[in-house]
Amino acid sequence: MIVLGWYLLMVSILPNGIVTGEVLDHYDDPVECFSEAVELELGADPGLAFTCIEDYVDFSDKLGA
Numbered sequence: 001m002i003v004l005g006w007y008l009l010m011v012s013i014l015p016n017g018i019v020t021g022e023v024l025d026h027y028d029d030p031v032e033c034f035s036e037a038v039e040l041e042l043g044a045d046p047g048l049a050f051t052c053i054e055d056y057v058d059f060s061d062k063l064g065a
Contacts, residue, residue, distance in 0.1 A: 005055045006033040010040070012048050026055065 008025040027033035033052035040050040 001056050001058045001060070003054050003056045006030045006052045007055055008033050008036055008050065008052055010048060010050055014047075024050075027052070 006027045006029075007023050008027065009021050010024055011019065011021045013019050025033075025036070027036075030052060037050040037052055044050065
């Protein structure tokens with residue numbers, strides 16, 4: 001697996017239990033991504049969350065691993 005960067009996500013849970021999400025930005029540095037997520041979380045309304053996930057390529061299937 002090769003990590004290409006990090007996606008900053010906004011996630012919300014609706015009253016009916018449906019989870020929605022949106023990619024807000026892309027970062028090369030995970031520290032920058034998580035720092036922005038924390039800043040956004042501090043001012044967010046209840047029910048909204050911010051996090052970062054890897055943007056990656058998994059070559060294991062193509063290599064027979």
